[in-house]
Amino acid sequence: MYNNILPAVYGLNLIEKSMLSIIPEAVIILFAFLVLFLTFFEKLAKSKNPYYLSLIGIGFSILYVLMLSGRDLNGFYGSIVFNSFEVFLFTAILFSGLFAVLVSKDYMKNSNMPNPEYYSLILFGISSMMFLVSSNNLIMIFLNIEFMSITAYILTGYFKGNKRSTEAALKYFILGAFASAFLLFGAVFIYASTGHLNLYEIHTFLKNIAYGGLIKSGGGMGINIYLTAGLLLFLTGFAFKMSLFPFHSWTPDAYDGAPTPVTSFMATGIKLAAFAIFLRVYTLIYNFNIINFNGILWLLAVFSMTFGNIAALLSSNVKRLLAYSSIAQAGFILIGIIGGGFYGYSGTLFYLLAYIFMTAGAFTIVIIFENSDLISLDINKYSGLGYKYPFIAASMSFFLLSLAGIPMTSGFMGKFYVFSSAVKSGYNWLVIIALLNSAIAAYYYIKIIVKMYMPDKEMLNSSAVNSEGAFGIINGAVSDGLIITIIICLFFTLLMGIYPQIFINFANNSAASLWKI
Amino acid sequence: MSNYLILATIIFTIGAAGVIIRKNLIVVFMSLELMFNSANLGFVAVSNALNLVSGDIFVIFVMVVAAAEAAVALGIAIAFYREKGTADIDEASELKN
Numbered sequence: 053m054y055n056n057i058l059p060a061v062y063g064l065n066l067i068e069k070s071m072l073s074i075i076p077e078a079v080i081i082l083f084a085f086l087v088l089f090l091t092f093f094e095k096l097a098k099s100k101n102p103y104y105l106s107l108i109g110i111g112f113s114i115l116y117v118l119m120l121s122g123r124d125l126n127g128f129y130g131s132i133v134f135n136s137f138e139v140f141l142f143t144a145i146l147f148s149g150l151f152a153v154l155v156s157k158d159y160m161k162n163s164n165m166p167n168p169e170y171y172s173l174i175l176f177g178i179s180s181m182m183f184l185v186s187s188n189n190l191i192m193i194f195l196n197i198e199f200m201s202i203t204a205y206i207l208t209g210y211f212k213g214n215k216r217s218t219e220a221a222l223k224y225f226i227l228g229a230f231a232s233a234f235l236l237f238g239a240v241f242i243y244a245s246t247g248h249l250n251l252y253e254i255h256t257f258l259k260n261i262a263y264g265g266l267i268k269s270g271g272g273m274g275i276n277i278y279l280t281a282g283l284l285l286f287l288t289g290f291a292f293k294m295s296l297f298p299f300h301s302w303t304p305d306a307y308d309g310a311p312t313p314v315t316s317f318m319a320t321g322i323k324l325a326a327f328a329i330f331l332r333v334y335t336l337i338y339n340f341n342i343i344n345f346n347g348i349l350w351l352l353a354v355f356s357m358t359f360g361n362i363a364a365l366l367s368s369n370v371k372r373l374l375a376y377s378s379i380a381q382a383g384f385i386l387i388g389i390i391g392g393g394f395y396g397y398s399g400t401l402f403y404l405l406a407y408i409f410m411t412a413g414a415f416t417i418v419i420i421f422e423n424s425d426l427i428s429l430d431i432n433k434y435s436g437l438g439y440k441y442p443f444i445a446a447s448m449s450f451f452l453l454s455l456a457g458i459p460m461t462s463g464f465m466g467k468f469y470v471f472s473s474a475v476k477s478g479y480n481w482l483v484i485i486a487l488l489n490s491a492i493a494a495y496y497y498i499k500i501i502v503k504m505y506m507p508d509k510e511m512l513n514s515s516a517v518n519s520e521g522a523f524g525i526i527n528g529a530v531s532d533g534l535i536i537t538i539i540i541c542l543f544f545t546l547l548m549g550i551y552p553q554i555f556i557n558f559a560n561n562s563a564a565s566l567w568k569i
Numbered sequence: 570m571s572n573y574l575i576l577a578t579i580i581f582t583i584g585a586a587g588v589i590i591r592k593n594l595i596v597v598f599m600s601l602e603l604m605f606n607s608a609n610l611g612f613v614a615v616s617n618a619l620n621l622v623s624g625d626i627f628v629i630f631v632m633v634v635a636a637a638e639a640a641v642a643l644g645i646a647i648a649f650y651r652e653k654g655t656a657d658i659d660e661a662s663e664l665k666n
Contacts, residue, residue, distance in 0.1 A: 233604035240611035
């Protein structure tokens with residue numbers, strides 16, 4: 053579609069090809085440095101320039117992703133790949149970054165935070181996620197997971213002098229670095245057993261062994277033990293980053309203590325990037341029946357869903373509730389990977405995209421309620437907001453219904469694709485457990501909606517319950533950025549629910565390129 | 570190679586145990602460094618045994634990352650110490666259900 057904009061790839065030499073494959077990330081990095089550069093000039097840094105500059109950077113990056121779409125690039129000796137898998141995920145990551153920037157302006161102003169560094173950290177975070185998604189080498193995977201995590205640690209502790217924020221950063225850091233060490237140690241064993249770091253080379257090596265029968269025979273025992281240990285350690289590291297059940301304990305604390313825009317960014321972007329790279333690693337090096345990894349994932353998914361939902365039932369803080377629900381959602385997303393095959397993977401990607409819009413939307417509304425400073429994060433304080441802020445409360449209800457998986461929303465379609473792929477692969481019990489879990493989940497999502505629209509008696513009498521303004525928005529409390537975010541999220545959540553064909557085709561295309569070696 | 574890997578595993582386990590058991594923040598960070606460096610040992614050993622360079626390159630990257638992480642870790646530790654007046658991890662108990 054955009055073929056005539058850039059010169060044909062085949063006429064380029066190796067370095068030019070490599071550079072072409074990282075243009076979208078490079079643009080983001082460039083703008084991150086520009087934003088950082090603004091801090092030298094007090095006047096420029098104080099105004100809204102950093103905010104607009106980051107938006108322009110994200111816009112340029114989206115443009116380059118569109119220009120490069122349809123190409124199959126690989127650069128830096130196969131460490132970086134760029135094909136339709138990346139196009140899909142870059143779009144999703146850039147959307148999540150866009151929301152993080154749009155949502156931050158008011159929040160940062162209200163909490164008197166220094167601005168430019170914040171935006172440049174967000175931009176670095178986006179670029180690290182994009183690098184992570186396109187990396188195809190154990191070095192790159194480790195490096196970018198660390199890059200992504202370090203920006204996340206700093207952003208989590210961004211509230212200077214706020215005890216909760218610092219503590220969240222501390223807990224997140226210790227557990228995150230712990231997980232990275234597991235990941236790294238897993239990489240040692242994978243390297244020891246295969247002698248390769250490039251995922252495609254590892255894949256080819258394992259394929260030769262698997263079909264040569266070496267793994268079963270005694271001669272391959274050494275490889276077998278090392279490989280099993282390596283893959284298990286690697287899986288542990290990823291499970292931490294994806295916040296699956298036994299490794300989830302950082303999630304509620306980090307989500308709760310971090311500034312809410314950062315929470316939204318972590319819940320969408322980081323989770324998406326971690327799942328995406330896990331999907332690539334899983335298809336390429338786990339699929340050789342060395343041991344039954346699907347069984348392990350089965351357990352992880354079941355426990356994450358059940359634990360996440362039960363913990364969410366018991367929590368009364370909105371951010372914690374959404375954090376626990378994100379653990380449960382991670383379990384649902386994992387079902388697609390377990391189901392496997394082409395449809396499983398495209399369903400996973402579809403669910404991930406849907407998840408970004410609903411979660412970002414829900415967090416945006418939490419930010420609005422938090423900003424209009426009367427309302428704390430306690431769920432009981434949400435009582436009666438449905439009458440006070442009709443538009444915002446209605447969108448919140450819609451996002452929550454989507455997270456619960458009610459038909460006509462993207463969450464339903466995502467669950468449908470993921471579950472049907474699991475049924476196709478014969479994981480009936482898994483789907484039954486998942487359906488029971490969706491029922492539990494619906495309870496606590498709908499609890500919030502009930503609180504908003506059916507206030508307690510005394511709440512109704514004490515506070516003046518009337519709508520303010522056309523959208524029911526307090527003047528000055530809600531800026532355009534927040535409203536734009538809500539509208540984009542609403543639009544996509546609805547569109548993915550009622551007309552998912554476009555998105556599932558997009559996801560199919562990108563899932564197909566997973567195996568392209 | 571396997572002897573080195575066993576040694577690396579032992580060091581890694583000591584590091585992991587240190588992260589879980591020790592209460593002092595700085596000791597926890599040191600244990601984390603120990604975990605990273607045990608992986609470095611493993612990479613160097615494997616890369617030497619298999620006559621490859623890629624493992625050595627990985628080690629350099631890991632060292633860079635560990636340095637960056639130490640910088641962030643100490644920043645967080647200082648912020649924590651300023652607020653609590655102690656480096657005891659058990660004091661981190663603000664965030665609860």
